[in-house]
Amino acid sequence: MIGPQELIPIFAIIVLLFGASKLPELARSMGSSVGEFKKAQKESELSLKEFEKSITDPITPKSKVQETAQKLGIDIRGKTDDQLLEEIQKAAEKPKEVSEP
Structure with missing residues (x-):
């Protein structure tokens, strides 16, 4: 786990690289990226479960x-x-x- 002593130099380097005015925009874009990744992950898990279910329980049409x-x-x-x-x-x-x- 990263402690406060490690976080301070990381934030200092980020501020030097991107500037203080770009930090909110950078945080917003990272948040939306993480959200999109989780959404795509959830969709792929659901489709995998549906595929596994279709393999184990094939639906035969009734006459x-x-x-x-x-x-x-x-x-x-x-x-x-x-x-x-x-x-x-x-x-x-x-x-x-x-x-x-």
Whole structure:
């Protein structure tokens, strides 16, 4: 860690190099540069996480049969479209219970 004894000569050299009138402008530009760097770093971390997620959890598009079966409450995991169609037909053949008021 830099202590006060090291900071005094560093600030003195900066004042001699840039002049006292340029110090606020220099500090402003350094602050905005650091802010832009952190923003770019955060964006790259987010895109990396999204990429890693897309590799580990590939999204497979669902067919219309799968979507319909899922809406009817049928478990679609590990079943072919033909199996799902059979279950959809069975569900359609069952008489629905009507609740009386």
